[in-house]
Amino acid sequence: NAGVTQTPKFRVLKTGQSMTLLCAQDMNHEYMYWYRQDPGMGLRLIHYSVGEGTTAKGEVPDGYNVSRLKKQNFLLGLESAAPSQTSVYFCAISGAYSNQPQHFGDGTRLSIL
């Protein structure tokens, strides 16, 4: 999807375990985003980055950390997974100019038992 690759595609974790989701882009876009999508809740922004080395909090950042050490990669970390973090996670990218549309990856399905 528009040069956005998310790994893994599916994962099951136990409560308290940690893991990192990777988003990689080949479009050379400045902006990258992490969303979660839950039934009845729609897409909610977790964290985003407007450039290499920068990150910022979105609507639902608690329990997550992110890093953007390289322009093409945006990592989402769960330090101590909780069942409430069971969700589908989407990464998106957009250009640096104002109001560029966002393009999404195909998601990571995460289940926490």
Added chain:
Amino acid sequence: QKEVEQDPGPLSVPEGAIVSLNCTYSNSAFQYFMWYRQYSRKGPELLMYTYSSGNKEDGRFTAQVDKSSKYISLFIRDSQPSDSATYLCAASYSGAGSYQLTFGKGTKLSVIP
């Protein structure tokens, strides 16, 4: 109240019907409006991208924005079974923070052969 409201459906129509999908929004600062299509187990895919009020047509799809009533519509002509998906509307500001999108919760559409 969420800034972008969308009827979740589900909406079921026969093949060939004209489909009308709608959203309302509350923030008059929104200037850019998008429609995304999301197939099951896939990421959202950008369908239409419009600025301010007016219509935009692309094949069988027409996006319409009425800023006076804060109403966003997507029309699908000659609907096909392949149009069966969840449709998400989204809006953004102009200027500072314009890279952040506000999504509706999505409307699930089924086109019956």
